[in-house]
Amino acid sequence: MPLTELKNHLAELHNLSMAGAVLGWDQRTHMPPRGGAARAAQQATLSRIHHEMFVGPRTRELLEAAGGAAAQLDPDSADAALLRVVRRDFAKATRVPTALVVELTRTCSLAEEVWAAARATNTFATFAPWLEKIIELKRQYAAALGYTGHIYDALLDDYEPDMTVRQLDPILAELKRQTVPLVAAIAGRPPIADALLTRDYDPAAQQVFAERILRACGFDFARGRLDRTVHPFCTNFSINDVRITTRYDAAWLPAALFGCLHEMGHAFYEMNVNPAYEATPLAGGVSLGVHESQSRLWENLVGRSRGFWQCYYPDLQRAFPRQLGTVPADDFYRAINRVQPSLIRVEADEITYNLHIIIRYEMEMALLDGSLAVADAPAAWNQRMSQYLGITPPTDREGILQDVHWAAGLIGYFPTYTLGNILAVQIYQAALAAHPAIPEEIAQGQFSTLFAFLRDNIHCHGRKYPPAELITRATGRPLTVEPYVHYLQTKFGELYKL
């Protein structure tokens, strides 16, 4: 059976990737400080073996052998989808010379350390030559992959398959057009007080509450864990072994509270892929945008809703009586939804968040097409911050140096965050259309209808359908920005009495 042989070969590749993921999780949660050098070497060995095994002649032979059998497959079957996905991955992987892969990996591994030091000392100049080199390597990478439209398309495709600048530009333009005046209107209203979120919240008590909420929403601790880390993430080594991480800040309750709900949304996706896809290329999320839609849906549409806290605020008050005992539920709801232009993307509210993304997208385009020089990038960043958000970073540390992405070679990645925000609303509204009682259920602490809708319409399919097809199947239409804009206008119009 050529298809079975191909699947066995792919399962070995999958197992190697998962071993690398375990090493990555350990590195960011438990590894003692001095273990880093050996860990980097171990990861490099696993990556090298994986790459050689994947682009090697065996994969091609097995793909060709399976191709003969493929003619008999139902085009809507999982096996047909698997062949499509593997052929796509294989074609991309073999187009890039190994030397370029190695050079990118090596450069970014070193650049991350340079970036961390540059950020710590607020010296963009030391990072600038590395950013130049990475942009140049990414141009070569895009050229190797090939593209018909914009060079950015080749990079974006790694994170959001089939998405192009041609589709993305009008989406982000419309969002900018609607959001900038909304932020301005809110700035003209009395600010919402959120000092109540900065009181001394014991991390251990935060963790107990977070675990309770995770369980209530459906997180299965027999198939997952919650650990501490510096930069929260979700990873998985199997459909049945999904790990989320968080960071407890005693002086900022939302960090872990909404951080956990966010990572839980990612975890639900990985945990609910069709078990038949385990250890195949169909396991896992179909794109970063769709993945982010799941984290944002639980973080914002569920977790920052009135109904959710109607159910859980009394529990939170019991967990933190000194901090919240006399705070009315509505004050808490308003505090966690405060809109305020700020310098740091990861701390931004639901509205201004996308402006941070748009700035990064515009910068990446200009850096790639050469219209912006790296040396001029900090000024360009600050100019856009001032224009879109009305504030100017006092330092590059709080400006262009804040994110690790570019140092890590992740150029073309940022737009998927905003696609996730947009899709979260579109998918949630599809769930509401199918099950209008969902908001009432959430207010009762019942999440099973929503959980099942997401599982059956998004999660279970894994990578079977391309992102655009998945969205149309799940919501009845392609990705559309209007429902998201309408959601922001309605929610924050009510909050700020616009």
Added chain:
Amino acid sequence: MPLTELKNHLAELHNLSMAGAVLGWDQRTHMPPRGGAARAAQQATLSRIHHEMFVGPRTRELLEAAGGAAAQLDPDSADAALLRVVRRDFAKATRVPTALVVELTRTCSLAEEVWAAARATNTFATFAPWLEKIIELKRQYAAALGYTGHIYDALLDDYEPDMTVRQLDPILAELKRQTVPLVAAIAGRPPIADALLTRDYDPAAQQVFAERILRACGFDFARGRLDRTVHPFCTNFSINDVRITTRYDAAWLPAALFGCLHEMGHAFYEMNVNPAYEATPLAGGVSLGVHESQSRLWENLVGRSRGFWQCYYPDLQRAFPRQLGTVPADDFYRAINRVQPSLIRVEADEITYNLHIIIRYEMEMALLDGSLAVADAPAAWNQRMSQYLGITPPTDREGILQDVHWAAGLIGYFPTYTLGNILAVQIYQAALAAHPAIPEEIAQGQFSTLFAFLRDNIHCHGRKYPPAELITRATGRPLTVEPYVHYLQTKFGELYKL
């Protein structure tokens, strides 16, 4: 440079092994229960790739190429030692057919589950056919490896290189000759009370105390960790990333207290190998016996000494004032050194422990040479327990089914525990001969002289010298049982007024 190429190849193999070790550590400390199936598949992939890479033509080519250059090497150099070690490992690995390796791995993986169920339900009969199969496979394995003396030599060599039945038999016979009457003499004396060790000891407080002791002895938490597990172990992924684990039993203080000191001894070995050997086959302990000597040295010769508790007992009393506040130091010292024939090896005292090992060794010899049938093994076990220890297991669960080793295919492994006990005393006495102030320093909580002696005479050499040569270099003579017997007679003669 053929040697450099060989080293690079071996580093890749090492990195694969280390990745497997990280997966194993995670599995036994943090993995959610349902993650097991995928983890087994990941481990199988790593093992398969490692085995194929190691026995494949590339290793042979590189060894042959390096062989030419080897003539110029100083025979006492690390590079010459590396070539010796790799040739030995390669010769062994290539002698065993891959099919037999796979069959052993598969059988033992399944047999472990059968054993666990048989132990839980106390039904040796369900495990018997698996044990028969494992013994038969181990016979084939020994035949594939080849041996000139006893079949047992081939198995023992995996755990204690170069050790043979011819050397081992007189050692164990002498130990049995001296120990059985010592146990009988102690049985005729009034028993030592140890109920004070069974009072309610809060696990969290035990952990705080254990971490303090580990730090005091020299355990570097920047290069290691202490975690919880069911079956304690030490593992490492680098000289700079060594993990120990323990199990806290509220009703039995010694479990974690001496368990941590034991695993710490193993950890010190791995942490103190010459950093130049990192990621080469010279990194790591030279044999299980020498490894166990390090754990037993810290657990028993340091941790169960009067001097150690002269320093730390007041601290322990402060940590557990309700349980130990009014208990004199000498009562505590006597309790942690109580000798009492018992059914379970891992709970045995310093003297009777070796009788448990001798029983297993005699059983393994008889099972391998066919003089004992598996069906008759439980009765043979119980007969020996009665003869050597004066007690008879009421059930097989407390008898022949207690250890996982045989189910895991670890036949020939048990004697290394006793070799470790013997070597611990021989090495400790060499340290005392070189530095007579060590006992006084320990009584002051100063461990640096002992730590440095072990590092410089044992640990730093890694696998550079064969075990016998290492011992002679470190202690001035080959492995000798008399100092150990003398130690037992003196220590317990004093305690029991013999």
